[in-house]
Amino acid sequence: MSDVASPTPPSPLLSVQGLTMRFGGILALNNVNFEVQKNSITALIGPNGAGKTTVFNCVTGFYKATEGQVILNDNGKTTNLRKVLGEKFQWSDYVNPPAFLERLYYKTFGGSHRVNQAGVARTFQNIRLFREMTVMENLLVAQHNHLDRNLIRGMLNTKHYRASEKRALETAYYWLEVVNLTEDANRLAGDLPYGNQRRLEIARAMCTEPKLVCLDEPAAGLNPRETVELSTLIRHLRDKHNVTVLLIEHDMGLVMGISEHIVVLDYGQVIAAGTPAEIEVNPKVLAAYLGTEEGDAS
Amino acid sequence: MFSKPNDPPMLTAFKDSSLVGMIALLIFSPISGIILNGYGFNTHPQTPIMLAFIVFIGRFAYQLAALTPWGQRLIQKFMLSKGKRGVYVASPGDQRYLWIILAILFIAGLVLPFYLSKYYLTVAILALIYVLLGLGLNIVVGLAGLLDLGFVAFYAVGAYTFALGSQYWGLGFWSAIPLAAAFAALLGGILGFPVLRMHGDYLAIVTLGFGEIIRLVLNNWMSFTGGPNGAKAAEPSLFGLEFTRTAKTDGHIPFHEFFGTTYSPNTKFIFIYLVVFLVACLMIFFFSRLRTMPMGRAWEALREDEIACRSLGMNHVTIKLSAFMMGAMTGGIGGVFFAAQQGGFVNPTSFTFFESALILAIVVLGGMGSVVGVVVAALVLTILPEMLRDFADYRVLIFGILMVFMMLWKPRGFLPIRRPYFTKEGQA
Ligand SMILES: Nc1ncnc2c1ncn2[C@@H]1O[C@H](COP(=O)(O)OP(=O)(O)OP(=O)(O)O)[C@@H](O)[C@H]1O
Numbered sequence: 001m002s003d004v005a006s007p008t009p010p011s012p013l014l015s016v017q018g019l020t021m022r023f024g025g026i027l028a029l030n031n032v033n034f035e036v037q038k039n040s041i042t043a044l045i046g047p048n049g050a051g052k053t054t055v056f057n058c059v060t061g062f063y064k065a066t067e068g069q070v071i072l073n074d075n076g077k078t079t080n081l082r083k084v085l086g087e088k089f090q091w092s093d094y095v096n097p098p099a100f101l102e103r104l105y106y107k108t109f110g111g112s113h114r115v116n117q118a119g120v121a122r123t124f125q126n127i128r129l130f131r132e133m134t135v136m137e138n139l140l141v142a143q144h145n146h147l148d149r150n151l152i153r154g155m156l157n158t159k160h161y162r163a164s165e166k167r168a169l170e171t172a173y174y175w176l177e178v179v180n181l182t183e184d185a186n187r188l189a190g191d192l193p194y195g196n197q198r199r200l201e202i203a204r205a206m207c208t209e210p211k212l213v214c215l216d217e218p219a220a221g222l223n224p225r226e227t228v229e230l231s232t233l234i235r236h237l238r239d240k241h242n243v244t245v246l247l248i249e250h251d252m253g254l255v256m257g258i259s260e261h262i263v264v265l266d267y268g269q270v271i272a273a274g275t276p277a278e279i280e281v282n283p284k285v286l287a288a289y290l291g292t293e294e295g296d297a298s
Numbered sequence: 299m300f301s302k303p304n305d306p307p308m309l310t311a312f313k314d315s316s317l318v319g320m321i322a323l324l325i326f327s328p329i330s331g332i333i334l335n336g337y338g339f340n341t342h343p344q345t346p347i348m349l350a351f352i353v354f355i356g357r358f359a360y361q362l363a364a365l366t367p368w369g370q371r372l373i374q375k376f377m378l379s380k381g382k383r384g385v386y387v388a389s390p391g392d393q394r395y396l397w398i399i400l401a402i403l404f405i406a407g408l409v410l411p412f413y414l415s416k417y418y419l420t421v422a423i424l425a426l427i428y429v430l431l432g433l434g435l436n437i438v439v440g441l442a443g444l445l446d447l448g449f450v451a452f453y454a455v456g457a458y459t460f461a462l463g464s465q466y467w468g469l470g471f472w473s474a475i476p477l478a479a480a481f482a483a484l485l486g487g488i489l490g491f492p493v494l495r496m497h498g499d500y501l502a503i504v505t506l507g508f509g510e511i512i513r514l515v516l517n518n519w520m521s522f523t524g525g526p527n528g529a530k531a532a533e534p535s536l537f538g539l540e541f542t543r544t545a546k547t548d549g550h551i552p553f554h555e556f557f558g559t560t561y562s563p564n565t566k567f568i569f570i571y572l573v574v575f576l577v578a579c580l581m582i583f584f585f586s587r588l589r590t591m592p593m594g595r596a597w598e599a600l601r602e603d604e605i606a607c608r609s610l611g612m613n614h615v616t617i618k619l620s621a622f623m624m625g626a627m628t629g630g631i632g633g634v635f636f637a638a639q640q641g642g643f644v645n646p647t648s649f650t651f652f653e654s655a656l657i658l659a660i661v662v663l664g665g666m667g668s669v670v671g672v673v674v675a676a677l678v679l680t681i682l683p684e685m686l687r688d689f690a691d692y693r694v695l696i697f698g699i700l701m702v703f704m705m706l707w708k709p710r711g712f713l714p715i716r717r718p719y720f721t722k723e724g725q726a
């Protein structure tokens with residue numbers, strides 16, 4: 001499965017191992033394993049309710065996985081994305097003070113924001129913008145952690161503070177240009193047309209300077225022209241901005257066109273993984289999709 | 299409910315109004331139709347029938363108005379503001395002359411106390427204290443979107459820090475201000491850290507409880523706080539000059555003796571007024587600036603969408619905590635001035651839930667996040683009841699009606715929220 005047709009030797013940026021997620025009686029994810037290679041565009045596909053969004057939520061820390069590990073490995077710096085959320089204390093912690101303190105630290109100050117700080121940004125299936133703030137403010141908020149947040153310097157409007165704000169504005173304008181929204185800089189985010197909101201959400205995620213960006217159905221609700229623009233944008237992000245893209249998408253044209261590696265999920269399990277050419281002819285995948293289509297038709 | 303789709307509109311209106319009238323009758327009957335008399339009760343059937351009839355007529359008139367085109371337009375304009383958001387983006391340079399207005403208001407505010415009687419001075423000070431409290435709660439509720447129903451706790455902590463501090467450790471007016479601010483903020487932090495992981499309703503209930511706990515502790519810890527008898531704070535002073543007829547603290551001399559003028563009881567209130575006015579102005583500056591700084595932006599983003607904030611790497615707990623502490627700090631400062639305004643005497647009856655509700659009303663009427671709106675609402679809601687003393691009994695009723703109409707008509711407050719305009723160079 002790791003015979004990915006990528007130019008660089010395989011070095012997974014993200015590896016998901018044995019991910020299991022249970023909601024009460026529902027087994028939403030059952031032992032999911034996959035890897036996302038550095039600088040690749042990887043797609044996560046599957047019929048409705050297969051558990052794709054749940055995988056995203058576990059990776060980005062919005063759900064605490066029942067079991068399994070999510071490891072981010074960026075240039076030798078390894079982050080355990082489950083640990084930073086804050087885990088339950090284990091018996092072994094009581095005889096191992098450093099482990100105890102570490103867990104206590106993450107329990108107090110950990111959370112899904114740590115996942116983003118480690119380098120994973122995301123967008124949401126149902127767009128989550130700050131609707132009553134302007135487009136510009138949305139992008140400035142995204143840079144919160146890189147800004148000068150010192151209250152006194154801000155109040156006195158010192159040089160350091162002004163420089164920090166100016167840099168943030170430049171970054172924001174840069175990303176607006178990339179997603180072609182410069183015209184809308186001073187409009188309320190909630191007033192934008194749907195397609196622009198999707199692109200703004202991508203720009204906002206990019207403002208956090210991620211290594212891996214997870215896009216949850218970025219083409220949903222877009223017209224064919226916008227979908228083509230979106231695929232150009234996603235390629236541009238990967239080629240020019242050195243980010244790795246993991247995306248969930250139902251638009252097979254888009255998925256087959258831009259992704260190098262595809263992971264197929266059905267009923268919470270990985271049923272296939274490989275290149276688009278392999279996936280296209282995989283009988284299991286065809287069965288999963290055709291099966292649901294037949295179900296819909298009857 | 300009883301109407302069929304092809305009924306004539308008049309009949310539909312009549313049926314609808316009858317239904318509303320019946321509901322009113324059901325509600326009013328037990329409330330106003332039965333009046334206790336010793337162990338028995340008297341029935342007054344005509345009162346609820348009359349009230350229900352008024353409701354019926356009102357509803358019918360509304361329905362009929364809705365049938366005419368001009369009535370529809372009126373209703374569109376005043377009742378249904380769902381389409382309009384009450385938020386707009388500034389256009390560059392639209393506040394060019396704002397500073398002139400601000401300067402005039404500032405000077406007027408400085409001159410005002412010299413023309414007021416003692417009674418109106420105390421009213422004006424109270425109004426400014428509510429401006430402070432409104433600004434503080436505005437951060438928590440209006441900007442960060444955390445419903446805090448126990449804000450009065452921090453107000454009480456501020457007032458009692460000053461009173462008990464001067465009783466036990468000889469704390470003066472000036473040192474009480476930063477100390478009360480710090481102490482209230484600390485308490486806000488201690489309360490906030492475990493609580494701020496909760497959302498909406500849970501947070502509201504916990505803060506409500508906290509407000510009551512503080513009041514009950516102040517009321518019942520007789521040996522330390524003096525219980526219902528209250529506590530006495532030091533007289534405010536300026537560089538060792540007191541504003542009383544004779545100095546209350548050793549080493550202090552009365553203000554009028556020092557300057558060789560005659561004693562006037564107003565001097566003390568003019569002094570308090572000026573201090574609280576300057577502090578309020580400082581806070582207004584502080585908070586309006588904060589709104590365009592990273593911290594203020596983060597608060598508002600958190601109100602808009604907490605999940606999105608977390609996905610952007612923002613620690614929602616510390617951001618909420620900063621809002622909570624900043625609000626508490628402002629409430630604490632307000633408390634010190636309250637103790638000073640009360641002639642140094644505070645007791646727990648000043649810090650009931652009604653006070654929290656009043657401050658919340660200020661924030662809601664002022665428009666959840668608008669600094670100007672909150673200032674105006676605070677002034678109106680404190681000065682108006684004093685002007686209309688004759689209607690004092692109806693104060694709460696009028697508040698209630700006002701709130702209902704606000705929610706229907708302008709849910710985002712009197713003034714629309716203004717968002718900053720940015721160019722590549724910076725904020726325009
Ligand atoms: N918070 C939750 N509580 C309970 N069940 C959940 C929760 N989140 C997801 N599920 C369940 O997990 C399963 C997978 O849902 P998920 O949203 O991940 O599907 P998906 O693959 O993203 O589907 P779609 O293509 O429709 O977005 C569904 O059966 C869903 O009902």
Ligand SMILES: [Mg+2]
Nearest residue numbers: 052053054125
């Ligand atoms: Mg989904």
